[in-house]
Amino acid sequence: MRSMKGKWNLRNVYVGAAFLTGLVVLGVAQNALQKTAAAQGKGGVQAPRFEVDPMWPKPLPNHWLLGSTIGVSIDAQDNVWIIHRSSATLNANERGAELDPPTGECCKGAPPVLEFDQAGNLLKSWGGPGQGFEWPESNHGITIDYKGNVWIGGNGGNDGQVLKFTQDGKFLKQFGFGSPNGGSNDPWAFRQVAKIFVDSKANEAYISDGYGNKPDDTNLGRYNPDAPPAQQFRNPVHCAEVSVDRLVYVCDRVNDRIQVFTTEGKFVKENWYERRSLADGAVWDIAFSKDAQQKYIYLADGRNQKVHVIERQSLEELTSFGDGGRQPGQFFGAHSIAVDSKGNVYITETYEGKRVQRFMYKGLGPVPAKNQGVVWPGSRSTR
Numbered sequence: 332m333r334s335m336k337g338k339w340n341l342r343n344v345y346v347g348a349a350f351l352t353g354l355v356v357l358g359v360a361q362n363a364l365q366k367t368a369a370a371q372g373k374g375g376v377q378a379p380r381f382e383v384d385p386m387w388p389k390p391l392p393n394h395w396l397l398g399s400t401i402g403v404s405i406d407a408q409d410n411v412w413i414i415h416r417s418s419a420t421l422n423a424n425e426r427g428a429e430l431d432p433p434t435g436e437c438c439k440g441a442p443p444v445l446e447f448d449q450a451g452n453l454l455k456s457w458g459g460p461g462q463g464f465e466w467p468e469s470n471h472g473i474t475i476d477y478k479g480n481v482w483i484g485g486n487g488g489n490d491g492q493v494l495k496f497t498q499d500g501k502f503l504k505q506f507g508f509g510s511p512n513g514g515s516n517d518p519w520a521f522r523q524v525a526k527i528f529v530d531s532k533a534n535e536a537y538i539s540d541g542y543g544n545k546p547d548d549t550n551l552g553r554y555n556p557d558a559p560p561a562q563q564f565r566n567p568v569h570c571a572e573v574s575v576d577r578l579v580y581v582c583d584r585v586n587d588r589i590q591v592f593t594t595e596g597k598f599v600k601e602n603w604y605e606r607r608s609l610a611d612g613a614v615w616d617i618a619f620s621k622d623a624q625q626k627y628i629y630l631a632d633g634r635n636q637k638v639h640v641i642e643r644q645s646l647e648e649l650t651s652f653g654d655g656g657r658q659p660g661q662f663f664g665a666h667s668i669a670v671d672s673k674g675n676v677y678i679t680e681t682y683e684g685k686r687v688q689r690f691m692y693k694g695l696g697p698v699p700a701k702n703q704g705v706v707w708p709g710s711r712s713t714r
Contacts, residue, residue: 377696378627378698382706383659384689384691399415399684400414402473409449410454414471442456467484474528484527488511491524526667568581574643579593586612588603589628589641613634615667616666618668620674630668652706654704656705659707660690662678673692
């Protein structure tokens with residue numbers, strides 16, 4: 332994880348009861364008290380509530396399809412930007428209109444960068460190779476900064492560059508090079524950039540591409556949940572987000588943990604989520620809630636196909652929602668996450684998920700369950 336200004340090494344309820352007369356009345360009162368206590372134990376904790384919007388976004392024009400959808404960001408107008416891998420991740424049956432000769436009128440990959448309004452209408456589409464820059468072999472992550480610029484990374488084998496565009500797709504600048512670099516201590520090059528965070532206060536960009544402490548690129552081997560915590564990140568470092576109180580929250584994906592640092596790189600704390608998750612890990616991407624204190628973290632977990640709702644200061648998980656599948660409210664490779672000004676959550680899916688979903692914010696309420704499952708409109712978990 333790097334800063335654009337240089338190498339940045341990360342490392343009660345009071346229950347009143349009146350005396351009642353009569354055994355029948357006493358029995359009713361006792362039953363009521365038991366139910367109240369159970370409800371308080373289950374729902375005393377408040378957390379944000381959501382339900383999926385199954386009709387967002389609207390269908391794409393031109394027989395376009397999304398490929399593996401690998402990044403999402405919200406601009407100042409609450410428009411939703413995504414980046415996806417288009418035809419490179421579509422099979423021949425999906426992209427018949429692109430084959431030579433075409434096998435049918437449907438379908439073909441949409442341009443990599445798409446912008447939607449709050450109604451789900453497609454506003455802009457652009458992206459791909461062009462003059463003066465090296466488009467990533469495998470684009471990864473999109474960020475709209477506080478000036479409205481569009482930043483893009485990539486995690487292909489030769490992707491060591493970060494690209495910056497206007498919202499109309501005009502190329503502005505390239506940082507780094509589209510070629511292998513000298514390792515994680517190289518001060519000039521990146522390596523498979525997963526995500527960019529632009530800090531408006533310091534006018535710095537945090538680039539998620541490295542390891543913890545002073546990295547030596549030693550292969551740490553497979554993650555073992557029973558081993559002592561690793562003192563370095565495993566690959567990939569999948570996100571780095573700066574909070575309003577100037578702390579940096581880092582997604583150490585394969586180690587199943589969020590780590591917190593100061594902006595100077597001093598370690599503060601960490602916590603694990605679904606700690607026994609193996610393979611590609613549980614901590615894929617995070618976004619902060621939109622209240623002034625950013626009280627909550629929303630964590631996209633593409634291994635367990637859910638979103639964790641976390642109290643930011645304590646890093647304690649309050650609840651989660653989602654499940655594996657292809658229906659609205661389910662996930663296959665929940666990858667990237669963003670929040671608009673109204674508190675609605677947007678989640679992209681990679682692998683064969685190939686979509687972006689919106690979850691409407693329904694205010695704070697008692698936590699109904701440790702894992703709420705699919706938060707379908709009108710379901711009990713969102714009332």
